[in-house]
Amino acid sequence: MERNEKDILLVDDDQDYLMQMEIQFKSAGYKVKTAGSMKEAEEILQGELPHGVVLDLMMEETDAGFTLCHKIKGKNSSIPVILVTSVTSETGYSFDSETMSNPEWIKADVVLPKPVRFEQLERELKRLWGD
Amino acid sequence: METLNILVVDDELGMRNGIKRVLDDYSIHVSEVDSDVSFSVKAVESGEEAITIIRKNPPYILLLDHKLPGISGIEVLEQIQNEMRDMQVIMITAYASIETAIRATKLGAYDFLPKPFTPTELKNAVRKAAEHIIVTIQAKKLVEEKRQVRFQFISVLAHELKAPLNAVEGYLKLMSDKSTIEDPEVFDHIVDRSLTRLSYMRKLIIDLLDMTRIESGKKQREIKEVNVTDIAKISMESMMPDASERNIKICLETDAPVLMEADQNEVEIVLNNLISNAVKYNRDNGGVFVSIMDSDHSVTIRVRDTGIGMTKEETDRLFNDFVRIKNEKTRNILGSGLGLSIVKKIANLYDGSVSVESKPDIGSTFKISLKKTSNIQKN
Numbered sequence: 001m002e003r004n005e006k007d008i009l010l011v012d013d014d015q016d017y018l019m020q021m022e023i024q025f026k027s028a029g030y031k032v033k034t035a036g037s038m039k040e041a042e043e044i045l046q047g048e049l050p051h052g053v054v055l056d057l058m059m060e061e062t063d064a065g066f067t068l069c070h071k072i073k074g075k076n077s078s079i080p081v082i083l084v085t086s087v088t089s090e091t092g093y094s095f096d097s098e099t100m101s102n103p104e105w106i107k108a109d110v111v112l113p114k115p116v117r118f119e120q121l122e123r124e125l126k127r128l129w130g131d
Numbered sequence: 132m133e134t135l136n137i138l139v140v141d142d143e144l145g146m147r148n149g150i151k152r153v154l155d156d157y158s159i160h161v162s163e164v165d166s167d168v169s170f171s172v173k174a175v176e177s178g179e180e181a182i183t184i185i186r187k188n189p190p191y192i193l194l195l196d197h198k199l200p201g202i203s204g205i206e207v208l209e210q211i212q213n214e215m216r217d218m219q220v221i222m223i224t225a226y227a228s229i230e231t232a233i234r235a236t237k238l239g240a241y242d243f244l245p246k247p248f249t250p251t252e253l254k255n256a257v258r259k260a261a262e263h264i265i266v267t268i269q270a271k272k273l274v275e276e277k278r279q280v281r282f283q284f285i286s287v288l289a290h291e292l293k294a295p296l297n298a299v300e301g302y303l304k305l306m307s308d309k310s311t312i313e314d315p316e317v318f319d320h321i322v323d324r325s326l327t328r329l330s331y332m333r334k335l336i337i338d339l340l341d342m343t344r345i346e347s348g349k350k351q352r353e354i355k356e357v358n359v360t361d362i363a364k365i366s367m368e369s370m371m372p373d374a375s376e377r378n379i380k381i382c383l384e385t386d387a388p389v390l391m392e393a394d395q396n397e398v399e400i401v402l403n404n405l406i407s408n409a410v411k412y413n414r415d416n417g418g419v420f421v422s423i424m425d426s427d428h429s430v431t432i433r434v435r436d437t438g439i440g441m442t443k444e445e446t447d448r449l450f451n452d453f454v455r456i457k458n459e460k461t462r463n464i465l466g467s468g469l470g471l472s473i474v475k476k477i478a479n480l481y482d483g484s485v486s487v488e489s490k491p492d493i494g495s496t497f498k499i500s501l502k503k504t505s506n507i508q509k510n
Contacts, residue, residue, distance in 0.1 A: 017301065
């Protein structure tokens with residue numbers, strides 16, 4: 001199997017989804033850290049920064065994902081951040097960094113609606129890394 | 132204060148001005164819905180003008196003269212059949228034949244005001260029509276609100292059922308690719324989580340069935356003398372495995388039998404929900420204290436825990452359908468969001484009450500009192 005030394009941080013308050021993504025990233029050879037809340041994610045980010053972040057928009061506060069995104073980009077704007085969201089299915093609103101009239105305030109590189117498959121996440125990360 | 136718009140159609144200028152003058156400062160109180168109603172009056176002299184206005188902005192009340200220079204009042208009615216909806220038509224006419232009256236009624240005229248009429252007669256006719264309109268609007272609003280509540284319930288329910296399905300489906304897909312999971316411990320964890328999610332999905336469905344039966348009143352109730360203390364003991368025993376896993380003690384603080392006329396199953400649902408919550412939302416090594424108190428008129432069930440507790444804002448909405456308190460502490464606790472709402476519905480069947488006192492990180496005390504002499508119907 002192709003080994004991959006990249007670190008990925010996964011942030012999601014749905015522990016089942018978190019675990020499923022963790023298994024798949026690990027199986028593809030990544031080193032994975034997981035956080036189930038904004039607080040846990042911030043603690044992890046105190047240490048060495050990961051090579052890529054996948055984070056869920058709907059955590060305790062509905063905008064926690066946006067806030068965290070800002071903080072990560074503030075530390076190092078070159079780290080790819082993918083925001084996954086179930087906002088569309090829950091509220092009917094559609095977020096999409098390309099179609100947003102003013103995507104400036106969303107600091108994520110890509111916004112994907114849930115459910116997102118692992119292959120899709122990996123493809124986007126690779127694209128952002130320039131692999 | 133609501134304002135109903137009125138359109139007056141009469142070819143006599145004096146009549147138009149007179150009606151406008153009387154109704155412009157007129158207002159009524161509709162006691163059925165406790166609301167005040169005033170009127171905004173517009174007057175035109177021909178049927179043709181009236182039709183144009185009605186098609187653009189139909190009035191609530193149409194005061195329509197029959198004998199008009201162009202098309203007649205009846206013809207106006209014929210042409211606005213599609214715009215009638217909530218509109219009430221009062222025909223004002225000097226010499227209406229029976230035939231005209233019947234024809235007008237068939238076309239939806241609500242009332243007749245024969246000319247000449249006094250301001251009081253005019254006001255009375257308008258009042259009658261306005262009351263009818265306001266009550267009709269209110270009734271429609273209630274139906275719509277009910278529809279909305281049901282719609283919302285169904286969409287939340289669909290979401291709650293989809294969540295565990297997504298989780299289990301995700302795990303099964305992982306398992307179907309045997310190379311993905313090499314660690315047997317991970318494999319076991321996946322199976323455990325899948326089973327847990329499914330068991331809560333089952334619990335949700337059971338809660339839902341309980342709730343529908345209680346709400347529809349179709350549940351076969353079997354009212355007989357039950358011992359609430361005994362039911363509490365059985366319920367406590369059934370929670371023991373979950374409690375001892377986390378070293379939580381469940382104590383019954385009262386031992387005396389407490390008898391009341393009730394449906395055994397309903398009392399069980401109340402106790403099961405309260406005790407299982409007290410265990411679920413507790414801390415490790417915590418305690419659950421149950422007491423059943425008897426008085427002349429009621430039985431009070433009290434369940435106290437040493438758990439995570441809640442803030443005032445959280446307890447305020449606790450007893451509603453699908454309310455689950457979402458925070459860092461409850462993140463990994465599963466539930467249907469219906470348990471306490473069912474408890475409240477059952478308490479209502481016994482003219483009872485539910486209350487909760489809670490402090491974050493200290494614990495919560497739930498108190499449910501059931502009246503012994505409620506109007507419970509025996510089968």
